[in-house]
Amino acid sequence: MLKELKKAVYEANMELPRRELITYTWGNVSGIDREKGLFVIKPSGVDYDKLKPEDMVVMDLQGNKVEGELNPSSDTATHLELYKAFEGVGGIVHTHSPMATSWAQAGRALPCYGTTHADYFYGEIPCARNLTEEEIREGYEKNTGKVIIETLKGRNPMYVPAVLCKNHGPFTWGTDAANAVHNAVVLEEIAKMNLMTEILNPSVVPAPQSMQDKHFLRKHGPNAYYGQNQS
Numbered sequence: 001m002l003k004e005l006k007k008a009v010y011e012a013n014m015e016l017p018r019r020e021l022i023t024y025t026w027g028n029v030s031g032i033d034r035e036k037g038l039f040v041i042k043p044s045g046v047d048y049d050k051l052k053p054e055d056m057v058v059m060d061l062q063g064n065k066v067e068g069e070l071n072p073s074s075d076t077a078t079h080l081e082l083y084k085a086f087e088g089v090g091g092i093v094h095t096h097s098p099m100a101t102s103w104a105q106a107g108r109a110l111p112c113y114g115t116t117h118a119d120y121f122y123g124e125i126p127c128a129r130n131l132t133e134e135e136i137r138e139g140y141e142k143n144t145g146k147v148i149i150e151t152l153k154g155r156n157p158m159y160v161p162a163v164l165c166k167n168h169g170p171f172t173w174g175t176d177a178a179n180a181v182h183n184a185v186v187l188e189e190i191a192k193m194n195l196m197t198e199i200l201n202p203s204v205v206p207a208p209q210s211m212q213d214k215h216f217l218r219k220h221g222p223n224a225y226y227g228q229n230q231s
């Protein structure tokens with residue numbers, strides 16, 4: 001079942017150590033087939049150098065495992081909440097990438113200081129609040145998803161395909177698993193650049209809105225024209 005999607009999700013997971021976004025098993029990638037109402041996610045706690053495409057776990061949108069020998073990622077319920085809330089999302093990534101996780105631990109949102117950010121994320125990348133004790137007891141991973149959704153209320157999640165979870169780490173998403181990993185790589189680079197920017201200039205302010213609009217909308221807006229798709 002879903003052999004192609006399992007291969008794509010496996011490849012996306014293997015990109016995390018290749019891009020040095022994870023250490024040991026600190027992360028996970030999933031991808032969804034919305035026509036079948038199923039998604040594929042990395043198994044929990046399996047070393048990446050032992051991972052195989054056939055190890056990927058198939059889940060339904062009620063959170064039931066429908067195929068796979070191994071237990072799904074411990075963050076599966078977070079991925080599921082995001083798939084249910086964000087219709088355009090085809091793939092989701094969670095990592096503990098050092099720089100983005102440092103901003104998350106500091107409880108800081110990532111302001112848009114330049115065009116690198118604006119090419120991928122429209123406006124600041126927010127930091128979600130901590131879960132309450134009750135939310136943790138009720139279901140940590142499910143409510144992590146709900147807090148991410150709450151944090152982006154009123155914003156287009158495909159325009160801001162990332163949220164930092166306070167004291168935890170980043171979640172990113174995209175049109176498919178590979179695109180979600182691409183956004184995770186860019187997020188880590190932005191986190192690095194933002195830290196150095198603030199060290200070089202503690203009074204730095206976000207890039208002008210007109211610059212942010214141009215850079216984001218030329219690639220992702222309704223009349224995108226970037227690259228080779230210029231009329």
Ligand SMILES: O=C(CO)[C@@H](O)[C@H](O)COP(=O)(O)O
Nearest residue numbers: 025026027028044045073074
């Ligand atoms: O956020 C966490 C732990 O804090 C998880 O992302 C783990 O680091 C990866 O868990 P599995 O996907 O292997 O269950």
